[in-house]
Amino acid sequence: MKRESRGIQSIEVGGELLRALARSGEPMMLRDLAREAGMAPAKAHPYLVSFSRLGLIEQDETTGRYEIGALALELGLISLRRLSAVRIATPKIAALAGHINHAVSLAIWGSNGPTVVQIEEPSRPVHIAMRVGSVMALLETATGRAFAAFMPQKTISAALDNGIDRYGVGYNPKRAPKAPKVAEMLGEVRKHGIARALGDPLPGVNAFAAPVFDHAGHVALVITAMGPEATFDAHWDGDLANALRDCAGDISKRLGHGTVRAAE
Known part of the structure; x- marks a missing residue:
């Protein structure tokens, strides 16, 4: 039986926010994004800050909505090119x-x-x-x-x-x-x-x-x-x-x- 590799739970939890944003296909407010990911806004926000710093997501300064960032787009395009x-x-x-x-x-x-x-x-x-x-x-x-x-x-x-x-x-x-x-x-x-x-x-x-x-x-x-x-x-x-x-x-x-x- 293949042994399951150990992962980092916090990354997997935060990843649900990325999944929710990908499912939506449109920019989302914090409360809506958190709800779709099954977590409270206060819990979701620190993940979004870190993802923003990495370029996985970005926040519109005018509307406050979150959307897919430059790094996520680049990774997706690399996958498509393959x-x-x-x-x-x-x-x-x-x-x-x-x-x-x-x-x-x-x-x-x-x-x-x-x-x-x-x-x-x-x-x-x-x-x-x-x-x-x-x-x-x-x-x-x-x-x-x-x-x-x-x-x-x-x-x-x-x-x-x-x-x-x-x-x-x-x-x-x-x-x-x-x-x-x-x-x-x-x-x-x-x-x-x-x-x-x-x-x-x-x-x-x-x-x-x-x-x-x-x-x-x-x-x-x-x-x-x-x-x-x-x-x-x-x-x-x-x-x-x-x-x-x-x-x-x-x-x-x-x-x-x-x-x-x-x-x-």
């Missing part, structure tokens, strides 16, 4: 960025929606409102539309019903497309196999996004190419769009996927 799909895709998007001379990003479906886990810059970087860890709006960005078009629609509908899109980069409630427009937009994405955004949500910046599928036909990640409209070939069948399709298709094959298709 996933086979991201490891296989990373050198591919580096080569693609050099070939098309535009920025290329990798995004996965995270707990808060489309989440950027890797960015490859071209020789002349374009300044965009995106960084590793950014959550992209589901219907207002090329990255989000690629997920929305090819993931199971019940997953996307549930995400939108739960307000998962509300805080994504590019989200603007005044520009949120209506249901008929969404159906038409996603139909166009499926038709071409890639999503396109022209100067929206970032004026002067165009983007194409292509899904990568795993052996089971599920969307493993999305590759997005973006650049200034003056030098970005935005034609559906242009060299840039085809290079992106080829890259996504090559990675899909490496993951055991035969043909790229929309999820049922």
Whole structure:
């Protein structure tokens, strides 16, 4: 019988606060966080102070709410990069960025929606409102539309019903497309196999996004190419769009996927 290793009970107790924060997915007040972790606020507070010093959590100075900190995010991203799909895709998007001379990003479906886990810059970087860890709006960005078009629609509908899109980069409630427009937009994405955004949500910046599928036909990640409209070939069948399709298709094959298709 395997002997159980001795641990440190106080760390395990404090870890319940981190678990509660992860389950929530949103910033929480001390009293709510403590309640979800099954402890009194007075007991929870010293743990939160220590976690803050380590960078595992951080507290908003204005609202007083606690959220996941920089160190926790970094650890999570390291874990994501070790996933086979991201490891296989990373050198591919580096080569693609050099070939098309535009920025290329990798995004996965995270707990808060489309989440950027890797960015490859071209020789002349374009300044965009995106960084590793950014959550992209589901219907207002090329990255989000690629997920929305090819993931199971019940997953996307549930995400939108739960307000998962509300805080994504590019989200603007005044520009949120209506249901008929969404159906038409996603139909166009499926038709071409890639999503396109022209100067929206970032004026002067165009983007194409292509899904990568795993052996089971599920969307493993999305590759997005973006650049200034003056030098970005935005034609559906242009060299840039085809290079992106080829890259996504090559990675899909490496993951055991035969043909790229929309999820049922």
